Amino acid sequence: MVMHVSHVKDKKMKVLRFTASWCQPCKMLAKTLEDVETQIPIEVIDIDENQQIAMDYGIRGVPTLVMLDGDIEVKRFSGMKMKNELENWLGV
Numbered sequence: 687m688v689m690h691v692s693h694v695k696d697k698k699m700k701v702l703r704f705t706a707s708w709c710q711p712c713k714m715l716a717k718t719l720e721d722v723e724t725q726i727p728i729e730v731i732d733i734d735e736n737q738q739i740a741m742d743y744g745i746r747g748v749p750t751l752v753m754l755d756g757d758i759e760v761k762r763f764s765g766m767k768m769k770n771e772l773e774n775w776l777g778v
Contacts, residue, residue, distance in 0.1 A: 701728045701776070704740060704750040711766045712749040718769050724776045726753070751775070
């Protein structure tokens with residue numbers, strides 16, 4: 687089960703980027719993320735190739751970003767965001 691809590695960032699932080707090859711907004715988000723400098727690792731998960739992981743995290747649409755601190759979900763969003771919104775979300 688995924689828990690939702692606020693937590694201070696540490697070295698266990700990572701972001702799961704749920705995507706699909708057919709998803710145009712996913713491609714746009716990927717390009718925007720390339721321009722964002724962050725120390726937080728971003729792991730890309732294709733929902734068609736990793737359906738169980740997507741189900742485990744309750745992914746209902748793509749693109750979706752899930753920030754984890756260890757195994758605990760800190761926050762998430764679905765859809766497209768501008769570069770400055772991504773920077774704020776990532777705490778850059």
